[in-house]
Every structure is written in C-alpha cells, then in structure tokens.
Amino acid sequence: MIGWIDTLLQGLLLGGLYALFAVGLSLMFGVMRLVNIAHGDFIVLAAFLAIGIALGVPAGPALLLAMVLPVMVVAGYGLQRGVLNRTLGKDILPPLLVTFGLSIIIQNVLLEVFSADSRGLSAGGLETQSLRIAGDLAIGWLPLITLLAALGLTFALEWLFGHTTLGRAFRATSDDPQAAELQGIDHRRVYALATAIAFAVVTVAGVFLALRTTVSPSDGPGYLLYAFEAVILGGLGSFWGTFAGALVLGVAQGIGFRLDPGWGILVGHLVFLAVLLVRPQGLFPRTRD
Amino acid sequence: MPAALVHRATRASRVAGVAAIVAVLVLASLPAWADPSTLRLFVEFACLLALAQMWNLLAGYGGLVSVGQQGYLGVGGYALVAAADLGGLNPFLCVPLAGAVAALVAVPTSRIVFRLQGGYFAIGTWVVAESLRLVASNTAAVGGGTGTSLISIREFPKALRESVTFWIALAVAVGAVAALYWLLRSRHGLALAAIRDSERAAASQGVDIAATKFWVYVIAAFGCGVVGALYFLVNLRISPDAAFGVSWTAFVIFIVVIGGIGTIEGPIIGTLLFFVLRETLADFGTWYLIVLGLVAVVVMVRFPRGLWGYVAERFDLHLFPVRRRVSAGDT
Amino acid sequence: MSALLATRGLTAFYGDFQALFGIDFEIHAGEAVAIIGANGAGKSTFLKTVTGLLAAPPDRIVFDGRAIGGMSAAAIVRQGIAMVPEGRRLFPSLSAEENLLIGGYTKRKGPWSLARVYELFPALKEVRALPGNALSGGQQQMVAIGRALLANPRLLICDEISLGLSPLVVTALYGTLPAMMREGLTVIVVEQDVGIAQRTTDRLYCFQEGRVSLQGRSSELARAAISAAYFGSGVAA
Numbered sequence: 001m002i003g004w005i006d007t008l009l010q011g012l013l014l015g016g017l018y019a020l021f022a023v024g025l026s027l028m029f030g031v032m033r034l035v036n037i038a039h040g041d042f043i044v045l046a047a048f049l050a051i052g053i054a055l056g057v058p059a060g061p062a063l064l065l066a067m068v069l070p071v072m073v074v075a076g077y078g079l080q081r082g083v084l085n086r087t088l089g090k091d092i093l094p095p096l097l098v099t100f101g102l103s104i105i106i107q108n109v110l111l112e113v114f115s116a117d118s119r120g121l122s123a124g125g126l127e128t129q130s131l132r133i134a135g136d137l138a139i140g141w142l143p144l145i146t147l148l149a150a151l152g153l154t155f156a157l158e159w160l161f162g163h164t165t166l167g168r169a170f171r172a173t174s175d176d177p178q179a180a181e182l183q184g185i186d187h188r189r190v191y192a193l194a195t196a197i198a199f200a201v202v203t204v205a206g207v208f209l210a211l212r213t214t215v216s217p218s219d220g221p222g223y224l225l226y227a228f229e230a231v232i233l234g235g236l237g238s239f240w241g242t243f244a245g246a247l248v249l250g251v252a253q254g255i256g257f258r259l260d261p262g263w264g265i266l267v268g269h270l271v272f273l274a275v276l277l278v279r280p281q282g283l284f285p286r287t288r289d
Numbered sequence: 290m291p292a293a294l295v296h297r298a299t300r301a302s303r304v305a306g307v308a309a310i311v312a313v314l315v316l317a318s319l320p321a322w323a324d325p326s327t328l329r330l331f332v333e334f335a336c337l338l339a340l341a342q343m344w345n346l347l348a349g350y351g352g353l354v355s356v357g358q359q360g361y362l363g364v365g366g367y368a369l370v371a372a373a374d375l376g377g378l379n380p381f382l383c384v385p386l387a388g389a390v391a392a393l394v395a396v397p398t399s400r401i402v403f404r405l406q407g408g409y410f411a412i413g414t415w416v417v418a419e420s421l422r423l424v425a426s427n428t429a430a431v432g433g434g435t436g437t438s439l440i441s442i443r444e445f446p447k448a449l450r451e452s453v454t455f456w457i458a459l460a461v462a463v464g465a466v467a468a469l470y471w472l473l474r475s476r477h478g479l480a481l482a483a484i485r486d487s488e489r490a491a492a493s494q495g496v497d498i499a500a501t502k503f504w505v506y507v508i509a510a511f512g513c514g515v516v517g518a519l520y521f522l523v524n525l526r527i528s529p530d531a532a533f534g535v536s537w538t539a540f541v542i543f544i545v546v547i548g549g550i551g552t553i554e555g556p557i558i559g560t561l562l563f564f565v566l567r568e569t570l571a572d573f574g575t576w577y578l579i580v581l582g583l584v585a586v587v588v589m590v591r592f593p594r595g596l597w598g599y600v601a602e603r604f605d606l607h608l609f610p611v612r613r614r615v616s617a618g619d620t
Numbered sequence: 621m622s623a624l625l626a627t628r629g630l631t632a633f634y635g636d637f638q639a640l641f642g643i644d645f646e647i648h649a650g651e652a653v654a655i656i657g658a659n660g661a662g663k664s665t666f667l668k669t670v671t672g673l674l675a676a677p678p679d680r681i682v683f684d685g686r687a688i689g690g691m692s693a694a695a696i697v698r699q700g701i702a703m704v705p706e707g708r709r710l711f712p713s714l715s716a717e718e719n720l721l722i723g724g725y726t727k728r729k730g731p732w733s734l735a736r737v738y739e740l741f742p743a744l745k746e747v748r749a750l751p752g753n754a755l756s757g758g759q760q761q762m763v764a765i766g767r768a769l770l771a772n773p774r775l776l777i778c779d780e781i782s783l784g785l786s787p788l789v790v791t792a793l794y795g796t797l798p799a800m801m802r803e804g805l806t807v808i809v810v811e812q813d814v815g816i817a818q819r820t821t822d823r824l825y826c827f828q829e830g831r832v833s834l835q836g837r838s839s840e841l842a843r844a845a846i847s848a849a850y851f852g853s854g855v856a857a
Contacts, residue, residue, distance in 0.1 A: 033408075035411065
C-alpha cells in the first residue's frame with residue numbers, strides 16, 4: 001500500500017516537471033495556433049546553455065537561470081519575429097516544417113559542441129535531500145520545488161491572460177487576428193511577446209531538468225511528446241488544465257515504471273491514446289473556440 | 290467563338306512521359322550489368338521516393354500532416370522479420386504482406402488520431418509511432434531493444450537476392466508514382482483537391498470527408514509498410530531505432546521542402562536532390578544534418594510551396610499533369 | 621477647407637481580380653457621410669483599404685494630411701481611424717467589458733472612457749461580465765460601437781450596423797450618432813438600408829461594381845436616382 005502511495009507521490013512530482021514542459025507549449029498554441037516541434041529541443045538547449053556556463057563559471061542554479069533567461073527570451077522574440085511570423089497563415093505545413101528543421105539544427109549543433117554525452121547540473125547537494133512525510137514516505141526537495149515552480153508559473157500565466165492588458169491582447173488576437181488589428185494590436189509583436197514568455201518558461205524547465213537528471217542533445221523530441229500529451233490530456237483552453245494533464249501523465253508513467261522499467265513511458269503514451277479515444281476534449285477542457 | 294477544350298497533357302508532360310518509360314526500361318536491366326552497391330543505392334532511393342509520395346498523398350492531397358509515418362515503416366519491417374523468420378514464409382512475398390499488416394494497424398489508429406487536427410494531429414501520429422517503437426523494444430521474440438537479423442533470406446543465392454530485391458524496389462518506386470498519378474487523375478483526386486481547398490464546400494457537394502481521409506490514411510500506411518519491408522530486405526538487420534526512428538520523417542520532410550507537395554514530380558526531384566546532397570556531404574557527419582535543417586528553414590520561409598513548387602508555378606512547368614486546363618481551340 | 625479623409629483614383633485588387641476602379645471620395649471634419657450599394661459593389665473593399673486591412677498605393681489615401689495607404693491596420697488605428705466592423709466581430713474569449721477595454725489598447729487621448737460609453741449605452745452595464753458572444757444582437761452592436769469609440773478616433777467608420785437587427789434597435793443606435801458627433805467625431809456610415817442612411821447623414825455616395833455611381837447631399841437625392849445608381853442603370857452624378 002505504502003508502495004503505491006509512494007508511486008503516486010513520485011508521479012505527481014514528475015508531473016510537476018512535465019507541467020513546466022507543457023505550459024510553454026500551451027501558451028504558444030493558445031495565442032497563435034502554432035505547434036512548435038522544436039519545443040523539447042529548446043528546453044534541452046536552455047539546459048545546455050546553463051550547463052555550458054557552469055563549465056566555465058562557478059555559479060549556482062539560480063544565477064545560471066538568471067544568466068540564461070535573457071538570452072532565451074531575446075532569442076524567442078527574435079525567432080518569432082524573424083522566422084516563425086512569416087510562416088503563419090492558412091497552410092499548416094510551413095510552420096511544422098520550419099520548426100522541424102529547427103529541431104534538427106539544435107540537436108546537431110548541440111551534438112557538435114557538447115558531444116553525445118549526457119550531462120547535468122549540480123544543485124549543491126539539494127538533489128539528494130528529501131522531506132520526510134510519514135513513516136517511510138519521503139519527497140525529494142528538488143522535485144517538490146520543481147512542482148511549486150510549475151504551480152507558480154501556471155498561476156502567473158493564468159493571471160496574465162485573465163487580468164492584464166497584454167493577456168487581453170493575447171486572447172483577442174487568438175480569437176480573431178484581423179479584428180484585433182482593428183483595435184490597434186500589432187499581431188506580429190503580440191506573437192513575438194508570447195513566444196518570448198514561452199521561452200522564459202522553457203528556460204526554467206530546462207534548468208530544472210538539468211538539475212534533476214542528465215541531459216543529452218537528442219532528448220528534445222521525447223520532452224515534446226510529454227508536453228504535448230499533457231496539453232491534450234488536460235484539455236485545450238486553460239493553463240490549469242495543462243497543469244492537471246501533466247500530473248496525470250506523471251502518475252501514469254510512474255505506475256508504468258513500477259510495473260516494469262521498460263514500460264514506463266509506454267504506459268504514459270497508452271493512457272494518452274486511451275483518453276484521446278474516449279474523451280477527446282481532454283479531462284478538464286475550457287473550450288473558448 | 291471557338292468551343293473551349295478541356296485537356297490535360299502539356300508538351301512538357303508528353304516529353305517527360307516518354308523519358309520516364311525509357312528510364313524504367315533501362316533501370317530494369319540494371320541487375321545484369323551494375324555492381325551491387327549501385328543496386329543497393331537504388332533500393333534506398335526507391336524507399337525514400339515511395340515514402341515521399343505517401344507523405345505527398347497524406348499532406349499534399351489529404352491535408353493530413355503526419356510526423357509518424359515511421360511507425361508504419363517499422364511495422365512493415367518487423368512484419369517481414371516475423372513472417373519470414375518466425376512464420377517461415379518466403380521473404381519476398383512478405384513485402385506486400387507487410388504493407389497489409391501496416392494498413393491493418395492504421396485502421397484502429399485512425400479512429401484515435403483523427404480526434405486531433407493540424408499540428409496536434411502531427412504530434413499525435415508521432416506518439417503512435419513511439420508507442421509502436423516501445424512495443425517492439427519490449428518484445429523479446431524480435432530481439433527487444435537491440436533488434437535482430439533477417440535470417441531466412443540467406444537461403445537464396447546472393448545474385449538472385451540482389452536482383453529480385455532490386456526489381457521489387459523498382460516496382461515499388463514506379464508503383465508509388467503510378468498509383469498516385471492514377472488516383473489523382475480520377476474523381477477521387479478531384480475529391481481530395483476539393484477537401485484540401487475547402488472541407489465545407491466539398492462536403493456540401495457530397496464528398497464523404499471522413500471516408501476519404503480514412504482511405505488516404507490507410508493507403509499511405511500500406512505504402513509505408515511496404516517500404517519498411519523492402520528496406521530491411523536489403524539491410525537485413527532491424528532494430529527499433531532503425532525501424533521507428535523519426536529520421537525517416539526528417540529526410541522525407543527535407544525532400545518535401547525541396548520538391549514541394551501537391552505535385553507528383555516534386556517528390557521525385559526532391560529525392561534526387563536529397564541523394565546528391567547526401568553523397569556529397571557524407572563525410573561531414575552532423576554538419577550534413579545541420580545543413581539539411583537550415584535548408585528546410587530557409588526554403589520554407591522563402592518558398593512555402595517548396596523549391597520545385599515555386600519553379601513549377603513560375604514557369605508553368607507540369608511534368609505529371611493532374612489538373613485539367615481549359616483552352617480555346619487547339620493546345 | 622481640406623478634407624479629413626480623401627481618396628483619389630483609389631484602386632484595389634484581390635490577387636488578379638480588381639475590386640475598385642478609381643474611387644474619388646472625401647469627407648470633412650464634423651461631417652456624416654453614407655456609402656450605400658449592393659453586395660459586391662466594393663463598399664467593404666473600400667473600407668478595408670482605408671483601415672489598412674487591404675494594401676493600397678501610398679499616395680491614394682490621405683488622412684489628416686498624411687498618406688496612409690500601405691500602413692498596417694494597427695498603425696492606422698493609432699492615426700485616429702476606428703471601425704465598427706461588419707458582423708461586429710466581438711472577441712468570444714473576452715467579456716463585454718473586456719471587449720470595450722481592448723478598444724482602448726492604443727491609449728489615444730480623447731473624450732471617450734469606459735464610464736462615458738456606459739452613459740451612452742446604459743443597457744450594457746447589466747451584461748458587462750458576460751462573454752462577448754452571449755449578448756443579444758443589439759447589445760453586441762453597442763459593444764462593438766463602444767469598443768471603437770474607446771480608441772478615441774477622429775474618424776469613425778460604421779460598417780452595416782443595421783445588419784440582423786430589428787428596426788427599433790437600429791433607430792435607437794443611430795439615435796446615438798448626434799451625441800457621438802458632438803464630441804468631435806467624423807463618421808462614415810456604410811448601409812444597406814438606404815432610408816436610414818439618407819436620414820442620418822449629410823452626404824451620400826453610392827457604389828456600384830467598384831465605382832462611384834452617384835454622390836450628393838443626402839437630403840437632395842431623389843429615390844429614383846438612387847435606385848438607378850444602386851442597380852447600375854443610371855449615370856454618375
């Protein structure tokens with residue numbers, strides 16, 4: 001019994017990391033209907049930027065995060081403005097092909113620079129410390145902080161969308177870009193801001209990922225799939241839905257791993273496919289379309 | 290006023306048609322005089338060409354962008370190994386069988402993935418492919434994570450093996466192009482074009498959208514399954530990563546970026562260029578892939594219909610004409 | 621007195637298809653001008669070029685002394701032109717009040733504020749929290765107008781605001797026009813309802829197949845002349 005509760009807890013904590021992955025993807029899709037196939041690769045890129053800096057500069061994770069954030073945010077804004085904005089339109093193929101191309105570029109550039117070895121970040125001992133709950137049950141501090149960070153970011157994004165002028169502009173542009181233009185909203189700038197914010201979330205995800213486990217250049221696509229599954233499981237239209245979907249995925253994988261180490265990820269996929277079959281709108285949809 | 294004529298062939302297409310027939314006849318004779326490595330190269334070419342045409346059918350005409358066709362390729366490959374080694378069937382006859390198995394897998398899969406649209410449909414197909422890869426990894430009978438080899442093919446003498454595989458590859462390549470050409474010239478092709486342009490308008494004309502998409506998806510799965518079997522007929526060693534790797538889709542995407550979709554000659558040109566690039570950049574390892582990625586990004590931003598698509602529109606060049614043209618009088 | 625908005629020989633294309641064939645149009649500050657015409661006459665196309673949704677040659681449209689052809693729609697809003705689009709096009713993800721607030725995105729200075737819009741349309745106060753598309757047609761139209769007003773424009777364009785509304789509601793909406801214009805607004809009204817267009821404006825243009833087929837003072841134009849110009853059997857005034 002304790003074993004299953006432990007599995008549940010670890011699954012929820014894993015879900016916290018997946019929520020960090022998923023929320024950025026949800027943001028980009030929510031505002032501009034863009035599915036960024038390189039999303040996972042950008043998380044890995046952010047992780048390697050932090051790892052790369054850490055190789056030369058003795059800095060703790062918080063400082064590394066502070067250093068990588070501006071780089072990624074500016075890169076996201078520039079990418080959207082310079083490249084992705086030009087691909088958005090009625091045809092769904094160009095943005096998919098372009099982001100797929102970006103995925104290949106990032107993976108192979110990282111491979112060239114860092115080789116195929118997997119590397120990680122040190123949290124100065126925090127990785128091994130845990131919080132004792134009851135009896136034999138313990139939660140790692142790092143996974144807990146990850147979950148809390150995900151919670152905080154989800155709350156912040158919901159608040160941004162619901163209560164700020166920019167959030168209103170996001171929602172309006174997402175509903176009807178042309179009518180939004182008629183209110184003076186330059187959709188190219190709005191899209192670029194959305195991507196910049198998404199990349200900020202991606203950076204946080206990348207740093208927490210590198211703290212928790214080792215990362216290798218070709219890990220990106222796997223993380224894209226988890227992020228995507230979390231978004232669909234949760235239902236489109238709300239960040240809390242995505243957060244919940246991520247938790248469900250984490251628990252599903254946790255149960256899978258417990259049954260057989262080779263089955264962990266597969267169980268996650270199967271749960272996703274099953275939910276898609278019987279409840280395609282997701283578990284907690286808030287449809288706005 | 291002269292009556293308007295509806296016709297399809299263009300001067301360029303008639304020339305291309307004759308050239309194609311000559312090319313196929315020449316190719317058919319290759320096993321008699323070419324060396325084994327050339328034959329192998331052609332088989333790989335045929336695999337990618339057929340794969341590209343399947344992708345063309347799905348995305349260019351069916352409006353379904355799939356990033357998971359490698360799933361059916363893998364199913365085809367493993368079906369070959371299972372049926373030939375474990376089941377004792379003739380490996381060459383297993384090629385169409387592998388296609389059928391892939392098509393069968395596609396039937397229930399379509400019910401799930403069709404819940405999604407656009408970019409999310411694409412990733413959904415990827416999840417399916419990954420799931421299939423994991424199932425193969427966990428199946429000891431076919432070698433699990435490290436894979437296995439196709440053994441039953443060794444009963445056949447080498448020269449015969451190479452020739453028959455080559456002819457199968459030629460048939461697959463020609464078949465894929467011909468099938469697409471035939472399909473698109475038929476009323477089904479019109480239906481596909483109508484769906485691609487406007488689903489609602491097409492539905493109001495009596496086109497069964499769901500059925501059309503379903504058949505397109507299943508046929509494409511069959512094609513990819515056949516390619517999978519063919520590839521491992523030549524490569525003999527199968528593993529989950531080789532069979533289900535997303536690099537298959539990456540290469541097809543590059544081909545599509547160069548050649549464009551929505552035309553039949555586009556994928557042919559794209560595949561040719563891909564092989565040229567591959568042979569010239571073979572020594573550069575990861576840089577070759579970085580170049581591919583950069584080309585994909587730059588070309589897609591500048592020429593959304595692919596390089597060939599741009600050229601075809603600009604110079605009105607149609608080698609495999611599918612559209613009907615109206616003209617007054619003669620040509 | 622020079623015009624607030626003037627177009628000279630304005631043409632517009634959708635790809636190869638020409639929709640406007642040299643439109644000469646002008647409106648002076650403080651005027652209310654109507655544009656009428658059948659569907660496909662080019663009214664919407666004209667509005668799209670003026671508001672920047674469709675590209676126009678830079679020198680063919682002059683607003684307040686500036687050539688605005690070729691500017692983006694968002695930039696033109698900042699110049700002081702706001703449109704109440706055909707079909708209202710409220711944002712479903714935003715509440716009625718949020719729809720109003722988004723109108724003020726460009727933060728242009730002027731007499732209009734949320735409070736003043738609620739004064740003009742008191743009925744909106746009760747439904748301010750409902751999502752945009754849950755309102756009745758008349759309420760949606762009020763929100764669409766209020767949203768445009770909150771951009772504090774100098775020129776307000778109303779595109780077919782009578783569409784789908786009962787005559788009573790239409791009369792009430794047009795009844796608010798004088799109050800808006802007292803604040804210094806210049807108004808272009810595009811209408812299918814010729815009667816109300818004539819009654820509420822100073823001058824009138826009739827479009828037909830991409831050309832101006834008739835223009836003149838609204839009160840002086842005879843029904844017969846308008847009919848002829850509307851349907852194309854007439855001669856340009």
